Amino acid sequence: MALTWLQIAGAGAVIAASTVWGRMIASEYSQRPRDLRELTSLLRTLRTDIAYHRLPLADAFSRVSSQGKEGRALARLFEAAAALLRQPGMTAQTAWAVALGEHVPHTALRAQDREILTTLGHSLGTVGATEQIAHLDAALSLLTDREREAVDERARYERVYQTLGVLAGLLIVIMLI
Amino acid sequence: MHTPSHIHLTDRTSIATGERTVNAAVTTTDILPGAVIDLLPPDVALIVRNLTAAQQSRLEEIRMRLHRPLELVGVAIARGMIISPEHLRHVMATVTGSSVYAVEQELRRGYVTLAGGHRVGVAGRVVVDEQDHVRSIRDVGSVNIRLARQIIGSAERLSAYILEERHRLLPTLIAGPPLSGKTTLLRDLARLLGNGELSSHLGPLRVAIVDERSEIAGCYKGAPQFDVGLLTDVLDGCPKQAGMYLMLRSMAPQVLMTDEIGSAADVQAIADVSLAGVCFIGTLHARTVSDLQSREAVRDLLRAGAIERILFVGRKHGPGTIERVYDGQLREVTAAWH
Numbered sequence: 182m183a184l185t186w187l188q189i190a191g192a193g194a195v196i197a198a199s200t201v202w203g204r205m206i207a208s209e210y211s212q213r214p215r216d217l218r219e220l221t222s223l224l225r226t227l228r229t230d231i232a233y234h235r236l237p238l239a240d241a242f243s244r245v246s247s248q249g250k251e252g253r254a255l256a257r258l259f260e261a262a263a264a265l266l267r268q269p270g271m272t273a274q275t276a277w278a279v280a281l282g283e284h285v286p287h288t289a290l291r292a293q294d295r296e297i298l299t300t301l302g303h304s305l306g307t308v309g310a311t312e313q314i315a316h317l318d319a320a321l322s323l324l325t326d327r328e329r330e331a332v333d334e335r336a337r338y339e340r341v342y343q344t345l346g347v348l349a350g351l352l353i354v355i356m357l358i
Numbered sequence: 359m360h361t362p363s364h365i366h367l368t369d370r371t372s373i374a375t376g377e378r379t380v381n382a383a384v385t386t387t388d389i390l391p392g393a394v395i396d397l398l399p400p401d402v403a404l405i406v407r408n409l410t411a412a413q414q415s416r417l418e419e420i421r422m423r424l425h426r427p428l429e430l431v432g433v434a435i436a437r438g439m440i441i442s443p444e445h446l447r448h449v450m451a452t453v454t455g456s457s458v459y460a461v462e463q464e465l466r467r468g469y470v471t472l473a474g475g476h477r478v479g480v481a482g483r484v485v486v487d488e489q490d491h492v493r494s495i496r497d498v499g500s501v502n503i504r505l506a507r508q509i510i511g512s513a514e515r516l517s518a519y520i521l522e523e524r525h526r527l528l529p530t531l532i533a534g535p536p537l538s539g540k541t542t543l544l545r546d547l548a549r550l551l552g553n554g555e556l557s558s559h560l561g562p563l564r565v566a567i568v569d570e571r572s573e574i575a576g577c578y579k580g581a582p583q584f585d586v587g588l589l590t591d592v593l594d595g596c597p598k599q600a601g602m603y604l605m606l607r608s609m610a611p612q613v614l615m616t617d618e619i620g621s622a623a624d625v626q627a628i629a630d631v632s633l634a635g636v637c638f639i640g641t642l643h644a645r646t647v648s649d650l651q652s653r654e655a656v657r658d659l660l661r662a663g664a665i666e667r668i669l670f671v672g673r674k675h676g677p678g679t680i681e682r683v684y685d686g687q688l689r690e691v692t693a694a695w696h
Contacts, residue, residue, distance in 0.1 A: 237455035266456055269396055270448035273456040306451075309494050310459035 196350035203346015212289035217328040239266040254287035273306030399448040420503040475506035475576020513546035525559040533644040534671040539678030540641040552587015565590040566611035568601035602627040632664040
């Protein structure tokens with residue numbers, strides 16, 4: 182049974198599509214640790230600005246955003262929070278929540294990671310320096326744990342999904358032939 | 359063809375009206391500082407903006423108390439404007455720049471100083487630590503925005519009381535109840551002394567101000583917001599006692615000024631200042647001579663001979679009225695010369 186050119190092209194397309202699908206899932210696993218690492222390093226900058234310089238949040242957010250990679254969602258998150266905070270009467274909690282809602286979906290962070298950031302928002306700007314730093318440290322240590330988990334998950338699933346994509350494509354092709 | 363041009367015309371009118379509104383806002387903020395207007399929630403700001411120019415110049419404090427009407431001290435109580443938690447949250451967010459930790463130190467003392475020397479006092483639920491020291495204030499229930507104003511020339515009449523033989527400046531305390539205009543007088547006195555304008559027999563003097571609460575010079579990022587004189591140096595935000603010694607060492611002043619002295623540590627520093635041959639001028643809270651005598655620190659100060667004039671000021675003819683004058687032995691004196 183000879184395959185027609187059309188069948189070969191179709192099989193190729195199926196395999197290509199499922200490979201891409203596998204790589205997309207795999208890339209989420211590889212992107213999340215990177216985003217978490219960037220986030221913790223940005224929050225550490227924020228912590229320094231609060232602990233040693235006592236910078237008001239709007240200024241601190243601006244500085245943090247300039248430390249981030251330009252154009253990346255996390256840098257834009259802090260940029261947006263800073264801009265919102267400069268509106269008269271805006272509380273830090275609201276500005277932070279709005280900025281999170283706008284920019285976190287463009288990252289590989291999951292709902293559980295976002296939860297940590299939302300909780301951090303409840304304390305932002307409403308407590309003294311010692312407590313503020315304690316809240317930041319708590320968020321940082323949770324996020325560091327998440328990062329470690331994410332690295333493990335990447336090691337476990339990144340290759341799996343990449344291979345799975347190719348194999349699933351092959352399976353479909355074999356079943357259809 | 360006609361309709362669009364008509365619409366265009368309406369547009370232009372509305373733009374013109376818009377411009378008028380903007381201009382009106384600019385004129386009022388000339389009387390009332392923008393730094394204060396910008397703090398207020400929009401509806402409260404509107405009430406304050408709508409005051410007449412005369413009312414605005416009389417306005418001394420804007421007080422907001424939870425669930426009670428807005429009080430415009432010096433003008434009226436705005437009974438229609440009941441302060442909600444939302445109002446107070448707005449003010450606290452703008453006052454602290456949404457960052458309590460940044461003004462924590464100031465909040466512990468009960469107030470925050472703004473650009474322009476205005477002072478925002480706060481009352482509410484106080485959090486204390488194990489040693490009963492105030493750690494912070496949360497659940498804010500009252501906010502008092504006190505406007506700082508410079509009244510140029512208000513201290514000129516002091517020259518009749520605080521100069522000896524027209525050219526020796528006497529160490530002086532300006533005493534009075536809150537809102538009696540003590541700080542305003544002190545500020546103008548710094549300007550007159552630093553410019554050499556208090557008396558024709560007295561050249562410009564090097565004045566050092568230890569401005570613990572940023573009220574006298576109203577420094578914002580190092581620059582005095584008020585005119586405090588040509589030869590005047592300001593140490594901003596520094597505790598008084600440490601600041602007085604610091605200024606003695608670093609600026610070799612001829613006159614040293616601080617606001618609201620009271621503690622024994624202040625008195626010790628003032629005594630040392632006068633031993634160093636520097637003329638001290640300060641303010642303190644006291645209504646009468648017996649108020650002074652009841653305070654041990656002040657008694658010590660007088661005993662040390664570090665003060666030679668005490669001016670009691672009040673509001674009899676507006677803030678800053680000089681009501682009584684005493685010498686260092688608490689004997690009443692009349693104007694030394696006219």
